[in-house]
Amino acid sequence: MNKMKIIVPAFIIMVLLQWYFPLKAVWQSEHILATGNEYKFRTMPVDPKDPFRGKYVTLNYEATTVxxxxxxxxxxxxxxxxxxxxxxxxxxxFVALQKTQPASSIDYMKVKIDNIKAGEDPKAIVALPFKRFYVEESKAKAVEDLYRKHQRDPNSVTYALVAVKGGEGQLKDLQVNGTSILEHVQVE
Known part of the structure; x- marks a missing residue:
């Protein structure tokens, strides 16, 4: 009887914790998307397929040298x-890098440093935390083809729309000439 008094509450706590951490992560992502400042990061072409994660467009960015x-x-x-x-x-x-977290009055994002280039004008090459734009399986091929087409077109501008808050960034959308690439796929 005493074992049940311990096992049942322990089981309930374990179940609650299993739901708490994933829900907290989802809430944080949604909070950044809803309240973060939006920035447009220009993209460059690349597009692999990952059979274990579904279809996505891999994004490379122009603004990676600091x-x-x-x-x-x-x-x-x-x-x-x-x-x-x-x-x-x-x-x-990115106009500068800091080793410590900046004041909250400016927008910043935590980035990984890929490489340091020494010389007369030293630079850091950074990697942004959002490299993949996932797409519904039925639209993946059309999005992939459209993205490549617009990357080759000098009159087109492609960029990732990113929400930034408190050093974290969340990818909101992939845009082509100011419109979501998903809307382009539905039109074409």
């Missing part, structure tokens, strides 16, 4: 905070 002060000071750093600003065309760029 100026740094001294290359030697960054050689052992693997993660940093990229300070985001808009360029003259309204696209997001």
């Amino acid at each position: 100026p740094i002060d001294e290359a030697d000071a960054w050689q052992t750093i693997s993660e940093a905070y990229g300070i985001i600003q808009l360029d003259t065309e309204g696209y997001a760029r």
Whole structure:
């Protein structure tokens, strides 16, 4: 009888914890998407298929090179905070890296440092945390073809629409000339 008094509450706690952590992660992602500041990151073409995760478009970004002060000071750093600003065309760029979390009054995103280029103008090559745009299986081929077509067209602009809040970024949409690529697929 005493064992049941311990087992039942322990079981209930275990079940609640199993639901708590996934729901917390979903809530955080949705909160960033709903309340984060939106930025447009220009993309570059690449598109593999992953049979274990479904169809997606892999995204490469133009804004991955960030100026740094001294290359030697960054050689052992693997993660940093990229300070985001808009360029003259309204696209997001990282203008600086910081080793510590910046003040909350500016927009920044936690990024991984892929490479450090030393020289006269030292630079860090960073990787953004959102590299894949997942697509419903039935639309995957059409999205893939349309994305490639617009990447080759010099008159088209493709970019990822990203919500940023508190150093975290969530991919909202893949846009072609200011419209969701999913809307383009339905039209064409």
